[in-house]
Each structure stands twice: as C-alpha cells, then as structure tokens.
Amino acid sequence: MKAEGCLRRKGLQSLLLVGVAWPWLNGRFAHAQGMSSGRRISFEDMVQPIVKGAKLVQRDIKIEAPILADNGSLVPVQVQVQSPMSEQDHVTHIYLLSQRNPVTQMAMFQLGPWNGRADVTTRVRLAGTQDLVALARLSNGEFRYNQMEIIVTESACVDAS
Amino acid sequence: MNMARVQWPDNVRAGEVVKVRMLIQHPMDTGYLQDFTGKLVPRNVIRLLTCMLGDQEVFRVEPSSGISAQPFFEFYVRSTATAEFKMEWTDDKGAKGQHLQIFKVT
Numbered sequence: 001m002k003a004e005g006c007l008r009r010k011g012l013q014s015l016l017l018v019g020v021a022w023p024w025l026n027g028r029f030a031h032a033q034g035m036s037s038g039r040r041i042s043f044e045d046m047v048q049p050i051v052k053g054a055k056l057v058q059r060d061i062k063i064e065a066p067i068l069a070d071n072g073s074l075v076p077v078q079v080q081v082q083s084p085m086s087e088q089d090h091v092t093h094i095y096l097l098s099q100r101n102p103v104t105q106m107a108m109f110q111l112g113p114w115n116g117r118a119d120v121t122t123r124v125r126l127a128g129t130q131d132l133v134a135l136a137r138l139s140n141g142e143f144r145y146n147q148m149e150i151i152v153t154e155s156a157c158v159d160a161s
Numbered sequence: 162m163n164m165a166r167v168q169w170p171d172n173v174r175a176g177e178v179v180k181v182r183m184l185i186q187h188p189m190d191t192g193y194l195q196d197f198t199g200k201l202v203p204r205n206v207i208r209l210l211t212c213m214l215g216d217q218e219v220f221r222v223e224p225s226s227g228i229s230a231q232p233f234f235e236f237y238v239r240s241t242a243t244a245e246f247k248m249e250w251t252d253d254k255g256a257k258g259q260h261l262q263i264f265k266v267t
Contacts, residue, residue, distance in 0.1 A: 102191075106225055110220070114219050124227050157191075157193055
C-alpha cells in the first residue's frame with residue numbers, strides 16, 4: 001500500500017514537471033524564430049542613422065554602468081556629458097544605443113540649458129554581452145560619444161515569463 | 162492608483178541644480194517575450210514621457226523596449242521659482258498617465 005502511494009506520487013510529480021516545462025519549451029522555440037538579436041551590428045550602423053555624417057568625436061562623456069551585469073533585464077546606466085549647459089553651448093539630445101538589442105536605440109533624452117547639468121540615469125535591458133554607446137548631440141550640431149562593454153550573464157530576452 | 166513617484170531633495174534654494182528621480186509603474190512589455198501559455202505578449206512600452214516645470218518643458222524621453230520594466234529616470238534641473246511639476250506619459254496602448262507635484266523653492 002505504502003509503495004503504491006509512493007509510486008503514484010512520483011508519477012504525479014513528473015506529470016506536473018512536464019506540465020510546467022511545456023509552455024516554456026514551446027516558447028523557447030517560437031522565441032528563437034521571432035527575434036533578430038544575437039547579431040552584433042557595427043558601430044557605424046549604430047550611430048549613422050542619428051549622426052547622418054555630422055562631426056563625431058569620442059570625448060567628454062562618462063558612462064557609469066556595471067562592467068558585469070548579472071541580470072540583463074535591469075542594468076543601471078548613468079551618462080554624464082561635460083558641458084557648461086549655457087544658452088550658447090549645451091547638450092540637446094542624449095541617445096543610448098545598444099549593439100545587440102532588437103531595437104538599437106534604447107532611449108532618447110532631450111535636454112536644454114534649463115537642466116544645468118547634462119547627466120541622466122536610467123535602467124536598460126541588454127540582450128547579452130555587448131558594447132553600449134552613449135551619443136550626445138550638442139547645440140552646434142556636433143556629436144560626442146563614448147562606449148563601454150558590458151558583460152551580461154543573463155540576457156534580457158530569454159525568460160518566458 | 163498612484164502609478165509614479167517623483168523625488169527631489171528637501172529645501173531647494175533658487176538657482177540650485179537639483180537631481181530629480183522618477184519611477185513609474187509600467188510593465189514595458191517588449192513584444193518578444195511569451196506568457197506562461199506560450200503566447201507572445203504584445204509590445205506595450207512608454208513611447209513618450211515629458212516633464213514640465215511651470216510652463217517650461219525641462220525633460221523629454223522617448224524610451225523603447227530597451228528600457229527595463231518599472232522605468233526609472235534621473236535628471237538635473239536648475240530651480241528658479243516655486244512651480245508645478247507635471248509629468249505625463251503615453252504608452253503603445255494609448256494609455257496616458259500623469260503625475261503632479263509642487264516643486265517648492267525656498
């Protein structure tokens with residue numbers, strides 16, 4: 001009697017496991033078909049849709065982000081641009097670009113001289129280890145950028161929940 | 162229901178540059194992930210978020226699916242006078258949110 005009960009419990013347990021895992025397994029396959037991420041695009045492909053051939057220099061931007069992000073769904077990123085933020089010389093836009101996400105432009109911020117400091121912080125999703133580019137457009141039409149590699153142990157695009 | 166929280170330091174003096182922190186309750190569904198039955202969850206992200214301080218628009222964000230759920234933003238603003246801080250956002254479903262708070266300058 002006791003052995004039989006034990007057997008039934010085992011059976012129920014495995015049934016439950018299959019039940020729980022099934023949509024997840026299904027989802028995995030469907031998911032792999034529907035996404036074009038995983039491919040790293042070149043720096044030019046990342047910035048040129050925004051820069052459109054204007055002057056672009058790597059200076060005056062500091063990116064604060066973890067070098068190793070455990071969870072790609074939530075990576076804190078701070079972008080600081082050295083700028084006097086005066087009427088004549090200020091940052092008008094800050095772009096956060098990802099090399100590997102299905103959507104390259106993660107966010108666009110609009111700033112002005114009323115901000116006093118060109119410094120924004122947000123939390124982004126990253127689909128795997130990649131370079132993150134912060135691009136700033138100045139009031140004279142020039143662009144500044146900086147990039148940073150972030151190692152992501154768990155991509156933002158894997159869980160089915 | 163309160164969907165957003167906005168925070169800045171106490172005792173803001175005129176002319177000071179203060180840090181404003183914003184947190185919004187929003188799922189930011191990317192459109193790439195499934196629910197537990199394996200169905201794709203349609204994309205629903207905040208498309209536009211604006212912050213007005215009095216009549217001046219001080220901050221504007223156009224997020225995409227690359228911003229994490231429960232989006233958090235931080236920016237700086239130069240205080241001039243006591244004014245109403247108004248934050249507004251719109252998402253893919255067309256749902257609009259608003260948060261009002263008095264920005265007090267002493």
